[in-house]
Amino acid sequence: MFAKSTWIKLPRNVLVGHGVLDDVGTAVAELSLGGTPLLVTSPTPDDLAGDRLRAQFDGAETVTVDTASFAAVGEIVEAAEAAGATFLVALGGGKPIDLAKMAADELGVGFVSVPTAASHDGIVSGRSSIPEGDTRHSVAADPPLAVIADTEIMANAPWALTTAGCADIISNYTAVKDWRLARRLKNVEYSEYAAALSEMTAEMLVDNADSIKRGLEESSWVVSKALVSSGVAMSIAGSSRPASGAEHLFSHQLDRIAESPALHGHQVGVGSIMTEFLHSGAQGQWRSIRNALEAIDAPTTAADLGIDDETVIEALTTAHTIRDRYTILGDGVNEEAAVEVATFTGVI
Numbered sequence: 001m002f003a004k005s006t007w008i009k010l011p012r013n014v015l016v017g018h019g020v021l022d023d024v025g026t027a028v029a030e031l032s033l034g035g036t037p038l039l040v041t042s043p044t045p046d047d048l049a050g051d052r053l054r055a056q057f058d059g060a061e062t063v064t065v066d067t068a069s070f071a072a073v074g075e076i077v078e079a080a081e082a083a084g085a086t087f088l089v090a091l092g093g094g095k096p097i098d099l100a101k102m103a104a105d106e107l108g109v110g111f112v113s114v115p116t117a118a119s120h121d122g123i124v125s126g127r128s129s130i131p132e133g134d135t136r137h138s139v140a141a142d143p144p145l146a147v148i149a150d151t152e153i154m155a156n157a158p159w160a161l162t163t164a165g166c167a168d169i170i171s172n173y174t175a176v177k178d179w180r181l182a183r184r185l186k187n188v189e190y191s192e193y194a195a196a197l198s199e200m201t202a203e204m205l206v207d208n209a210d211s212i213k214r215g216l217e218e219s220s221w222v223v224s225k226a227l228v229s230s231g232v233a234m235s236i237a238g239s240s241r242p243a244s245g246a247e248h249l250f251s252h253q254l255d256r257i258a259e260s261p262a263l264h265g266h267q268v269g270v271g272s273i274m275t276e277f278l279h280s281g282a283q284g285q286w287r288s289i290r291n292a293l294e295a296i297d298a299p300t301t302a303a304d305l306g307i308d309d310e311t312v313i314e315a316l317t318t319a320h321t322i323r324d325r326y327t328i329l330g331d332g333v334n335e336e337a338a339v340e341v342a343t344f345t346g347v348i
């Protein structure tokens, strides 16, 4: 008997472009959600665009969050219940968007993502990443009902956030390699459609590297579209597998152990150089990954990340313990091998 089934949850309305912030109300009305939303934002995005958003939602209350935490999710849930909000609209970087995503899940309502920075594909995906103590929980939730990415606002965000978003996409190359490996060795569930979309997204971003330049609004256009595409790949897969492999484990581990972690996308980019080396060896594709990162101005070394060599080695040798996700790290890379890969690739 044929017993397979799949349920793909995708955003229904995606708007990317100059000035689309003023179309949030229209895009939301088109979803027929009814009622009034709670707006969730953080201080800088609120200053930059809060009033323009509020002008589109009569009577909507705003919650402004300072830091990402489970307590902040609880506060959003309480505020939404008190206000009788029927859905959430998140305005900002990954912090308010992830918090609203989790709160919406807890409330059983939809949410709309209005990113002000193209810093990673969480602005589109159905995954929330919330720090707690010295760890970080990656939690499954529903993806946004709509994504409205205003390239004018994103282009004025700190340049490092944009290059971090690019590096998060470039890391899809190694994430997909890890996924295929896990399918071969551990028979994990795999989708060729999701894998192909994820790889193609990375390919297109690298092919368009010339348009990714500080001060150029087109950079935000190229990156936003790639982030949407990567988010869709995760939705098709029903997991973050197409966009998160060993390089993400490495970054998650740095978040835990580094005194001052760098941006998510920057860490996964550097991780990707090393995990590509582990996949394909000295003559493999690791130089292409490094060159692609260099071309878009993203870090390629521990020093660029502002993290010391010892911490990078510790993260690489312990990253496999982060979660039950089989990757090229297998049951662990020993210290000697880690030093060799990091040295050979110029990361340390």
Ligand SMILES: NC(=O)C1=CN([C@@H]2O[C@H](COP(=O)(O)OP(=O)(O)OC[C@H]3O[C@@H](n4cnc5c(N)ncnc54)[C@H](OP(=O)(O)O)[C@@H]3O)[C@@H](O)[C@H]2O)C=CC1
Pocket: 042, 043, 044, 045, 048, 068, 092, 093, 094, 095, 096, 098, 116, 117, 119, 120, 121, 122, 123, 125, 127, 128, 129, 130, 131, 153, 154, 156, 157, 158, 161, 263, 264
């Ligand atoms: N779901 C996922 O897959 C992932 C989720 N994450 C989560 O996302 C968060 C990190 O994402 P990130 O976007 O870097 O975080 P933030 O939302 O904290 O944004 C980074 C910084 O940029 C500021 N900012 C945002 N937009 C603008 C703008 N247009 N102009 C000027 N400044 C701006 C923010 O201001 P302010 O301080 O006022 O907010 C903040 O200081 C973490 O909470 C992390 O856990 C990270 C990786 C993956």
Ligand SMILES: O=C(CO)COP(=O)(O)O
Pocket: 120, 121, 122, 127, 129, 138, 168, 240, 243, 244, 248
């Ligand atoms: O960052 C992500 C994809 O780019 C999400 O991955 P995680 O599932 O590892 O949190």
Ligand SMILES: [Zn+2]
Pocket: 120, 121, 168, 243, 244, 248, 264, 268
């Ligand atoms: Zn990522």
